Amino acid sequence: MAGRHTAAEAETTEGGRPIERKVGSTSHARSWSPGFFVKLVLMAGVNALGVYVLFSAFTASSWIVFGGMLGLLLAADYVYFSKRTLALKYLIPGLAFLLVFQIFVIAYTGYVAFTNYGDRHMLTKDDATNTLLLRSVERVPDSPQYPLVVIESGDELGFAIIDDGVVRAGTMDQPLEEVEDAVVVENTITDVPGYDLVNLSQLGNRQNEVTELKVPLTENPEDGAIGTQTGASGFVFQTTMHYDEDQDALISDKTGKTYVANPDTGFYQADDGETLDTGWRVNVGFDNFKKAFADDRYASPFLKVLVWTFAFAFLSVATTFLLGMFLALVMNDERMRGRKVYRTFMLLPYAFPAFMTAFLFAGMMNPRYGFINQVLLGGAEVPWLTDPTLAKVSVILVNLWMGFPYMFLICTGALQSIPADLNEAAELDGASGFKVWRYITMPQLLTQVTPLLISSFAFNFNNFNLIYMLTNGGPRFADASVPVGHTDILISMVYQISGLSGQAAKNYGLASAMSILIFLIVGAISMYSFRRSRAMEGAN
Template sequence: MASSTLTSSSTPPADPGTQKRPRPRGPKRTSDSLMGILAKIVLLGFVDAIAVFVMFQLVASGEWLILAISVIVTAAINWIYLRRDGLPAKYLAPGVFFLLLFQVFVMVFSTYIAFTNYGDGHNSSKADAIASIQLSAQERVPNSPQYPASVVEKGGDLYLLVTAPDGAVKLGGNDQPLQDATATATGPTGAATAVDGYTTLDFAELLQRQQQIADLKVPISDNPEDGSLRTADGSTAYVYKPKLSYDAAADTFTDTTTGTVYHDSGEGTFAAADGKELATGWKINVGLDNFTRAFTDPNLQGPLLQVVLWTFAFALLSVASTFALGLFLAIVFNRADLRGKKIYRVLMILPYAFPAFLSGLVWSGLLNPEFGFINNALLGGADIPWLTDPVLAKVSVLVVNLWLGYPYMFLVCTGALQSLPEDVEEAARMDGAGAWRIFRAIKLPLLLVSLAPLLISSFAFNFNNFNVIYMLTGGGPRFDGTTFDVGGTDILITMVYKIAFGAGTGRDYGLASALAIIIFIIVAVVSALSFRQTKSLEEINR
């Protein structure tokens, strides 16, 4: 017993450094709640249902690349949200997805369009262009048989229900060639007048929708060379065939009335030997032609140069004027002994509370030369062309943009002033510095360090300030000597909008995309240089 006690007592105590310490345990993993699982199933089911629907449409249209991307994205979404781990990915996935969809994809697609001739008359494939030419260039076949017809409607679309000379009843629409149908009612002559699932238009409805009926062209078959049926009165249809005959072997169109032959010009159109082109073309890659055209086309070169210069002037003057007024008001209403400054500050930011496009429309009415409030009420009926004179229109745009922009600068300058150290200003006063010297040598440099990035972003915003230009002047007054609808107050973004969405020369998405890329490059270069200057400003004020 003693030996045992001795042995146990002589055993050296264990070194605390060698003892195993209990492992710190992280938070216990908890399983998802029942409501969370149900919400996940419902949301994923909704997303998958939409994805499957889209995939079926892509299969039908043969868009295999987009189909593959859709499958990969759908699989990735399910993998991210069905696994237990990967919590950061579950939060980052929506943001990354929408970034890729609304930013990266748009930029990539715009870049692709900039290298094509995509626009009015060049918006589809060559096969579609050939079919469109054959369908549009049609004339009535002399002595063609008459087809007793009735105009029927389904889902808002119009169709022709006709009875062929051999007594067969057929039904077709603009995008649906004639097909056999079973009449449910006939007229006095035995011609079909109604069919199941369609509503027959009465005489009053025919009169109301006369233009739609005149535009109705029903292909006789899938072959455009067979012609189509058209009706002027809704009761009798005639056969129309294309006057331009297409030779697939030679890839040419021949005008059957004049004998003129139109060949593939290599520029997305069919052209004759004298240079005359058919109206409908197709989309092709044109390389750098759109960029070259922007700077070499006499019809565009002059207006583009003036627009670029005015865009820079507008952006710079807008930033300078709004910053100067905003900073002045911020200093005035930042005095500690000023009574009611909260009320004044609220009044100062009221223009910022109204949508810019509505303010532009209101100012457009106020500045109207004929019945505007400014000319009639404030100036006693003066006839001052605020929006139609090239110089006054620019001044009006700058003044209105100053009214819209100074509240933002007032807010940021007020915050920056309140963050400046007071001891520096007090030390300068003790050294005998006046108010102007304190502002110029102390406050302004310190303010520019914090406000320079905001001024750069304000320049980029005004460089693309679409609302105030388009709503106030519409870009006018228009330049002379050009077919483009471009004017003295147009900036690059409004010019791009007009070119893209049709004014004067029609829609030209390729040229508009090329100009949009030029805008991006200009803003990126100016911003990069400005931020580099901001870094040097920070080093000076350290």
């Protein structure tokens, strides 16, 4: 049997001592095994996605995104092709997602909170300047006429023209460039690679958008732009303003009026106070935070919504926990028959999508046609969702229906983990059922479920889906100048103020500042509650 090896091969040093080397222990990073090729293909896909993000960030001059993505990509390649980073191979996917979807989002929200980002301040200063130059245009007299078609790239409109037999295409943000392989039939453009042609029926619905569109001829807006009134012929339009770099101002060529850039407001402003309508993002310090507490438009509804948010979150946790615990205690009694069937029915509300449940109850609570009023209450017209008090009660009741199965589950698990000997010993000592529950079952139960109650409080503090689908925050405050209502919680108020609902001007800076406040409130409550829960656990 000499010279035969099974699990290891024997080698000797100069001193004659054997060295054992395990066969088949070579890492994929240095072998040509099938696993290595699978890893190679997967990492090729990751690198392809990373290069695409890098290219997009470079094109948009987003250097923070570019640097972060480059670092992630290099780290992933090193970790998965190195023999020395076994533990990191399991950690880096989670760390990458944490960085992209948590840390970056929080950091960017914090950045926006200190800016005036919103309506009229969506652009950078250079983009705002170019936009103002393109909007202040007039048709050049006797300018040449170009055959034109309206094109579309995504949701962005543009023009394609025939210029000396060459097809050139562009959008408001992309100057006209020559397009190869474009198809022209009888002096009419029929196909533009990379774009979709907008037909005549679509032009009718977007006529204003088309006539207001101006596509720059070159990178310099002062060289002019192409515009149209008919959607079939293009003309050269020339800007009536020019940018003076020495003054950092836009000057009207028709009136001579000078609009100087104001770094505090992010507007071009004249001496008489007139401002041009398009501005840019600037840092405003703590103005957004001050506005939330000092501006009457936001301070009054903010305080009302804050109080209701705490009440809603606390009542939601209390009601769902008490009902879930009661049902768990009942179902945990071995004398009860058919417990498995009942437990299954208890979980049905939890299995149904939450947003659909809220939407369904919104229909059932309709004051005139809803199932509750028409069938259960015999045709009564109870204003479940339009009366401020009843609307809040309705929100709590619907959330109770949606949330008690979760509490039922965790309480059932916690009850089954409590040693039966404790209850039996207490009963032998003559303790009543209520005392057993009060002094043994309840403390043991709270020790195990308190962290989940804290997470449930944080969830309900930001339970946007329920509010949006059930009441949309209504009914509205009668004395508020912003679209906020009696059942709005902080997160839905932020949604309304941000302008995403379409009921108010966009104000991402103020919405981000309020989001930071929500984060701090929930974080502080969670930290305090976890400390209290650890103290209670130690006492038990």
